[in-house]
Amino acid sequence: MNEIGLLVGVAEITIAFAGFASLASVFARRAGQDDARVDVGRLMNMLAASLDATGLALLPIVPLLYGIKDQWVWSSSALIGLIAISSQVPGTVRRAREMRQYNGFNNGRSYLNYALLCIALVALICSATCVAPAVSFAIYYTGLAALMGVSGSQFFSVIESLSRSPRGHD
Numbered sequence: 260m261n262e263i264g265l266l267v268g269v270a271e272i273t274i275a276f277a278g279f280a281s282l283a284s285v286f287a288r289r290a291g292q293d294d295a296r297v298d299v300g301r302l303m304n305m306l307a308a309s310l311d312a313t314g315l316a317l318l319p320i321v322p323l324l325y326g327i328k329d330q331w332v333w334s335s336s337a338l339i340g341l342i343a344i345s346s347q348v349p350g351t352v353r354r355a356r357e358m359r360q361y362n363g364f365n366n367g368r369s370y371l372n373y374a375l376l377c378i379a380l381v382a383l384i385c386s387a388t389c390v391a392p393a394v395s396f397a398i399y400y401t402g403l404a405a406l407m408g409v410s411g412s413q414f415f416s417v418i419e420s421l422s423r424s425p426r427g428h429d
Contacts, residue, residue, distance in 0.1 A: 262396055263320055269403060270316035275308035276410045281419075293363020293420040300358040301420075304372070305413030312406040315340045319399075337386035337402065342379065344406075351376075365369040368416055372409050380406035386398050 319336040322331075359362045382402030386395055 263323055265400070266316045266320060269407065270313050271285055273309045273312040273316065273407060273410060276308055276414055277418055279305075279311065279414065283325050294361035297358045297361045297363040298417060300354040301413050301416045304351055305353060305410055305417065307351060308406050308410040308413065311344055311347070312338065312403055312410060314343060314404050314408065315399075330389055330392050330395050333386050333399045334389050335387075337383040339400070341380065341383045341387060344376075344383070348376075363420060365416065371413050375405045375408040375412070378402070379409070 314355045315336065318339060319332045322335075355369055359366075359369075379402040382398050382405065386392070386399040387401065389395065391398060
């Protein structure tokens with residue numbers, strides 16, 4: 260399997276989400292039906308998940324190019340990813356808590372995002388601790404895919420809000 264090609268593809272997708280978040284923030288000031296604070300929180304969470312996934316996709320490439328042992332590449336990359344994601348979790352949780360009180364917050368999607376985040380964290384912990392060395396890339400990629408799921412879910416929420424007319428302007 261061409262791990263580098265797959266990782267570069269993931270990085271391209273996730274950086275596109277991050278770019279969209281930056282552009283959408285200009286339009287989200289009041290274009291969507293949902294409360295602007297909810298849309299801004301979604302954009303911030305999408306940007307965080309996208310940049311984390313981009314970093315996790317690009318981080319292992321250099322050591323792989325130097326021929327460093329796969330198990331070390333995936334475990335060290337996962338550890339760095341865990342540190343980065345863990346430092347952002349408090350802000351993500353705070354934003355979600357604040358967003359709950361405003362029009363447009365979706366509890367179901369929030370629970371989905373938390374579940375995907377938990378999958379990502381568990382996969383990265385398993386990768387960092389070399390639980391199954393024979394499938395270390397698959398475990399690492401599972402965490403990466405779960406983060407992409409969070410980013411995609413947030414992306415969909417923002418698009419959904421922006422595609423509806425604000426109340427009273429139908």
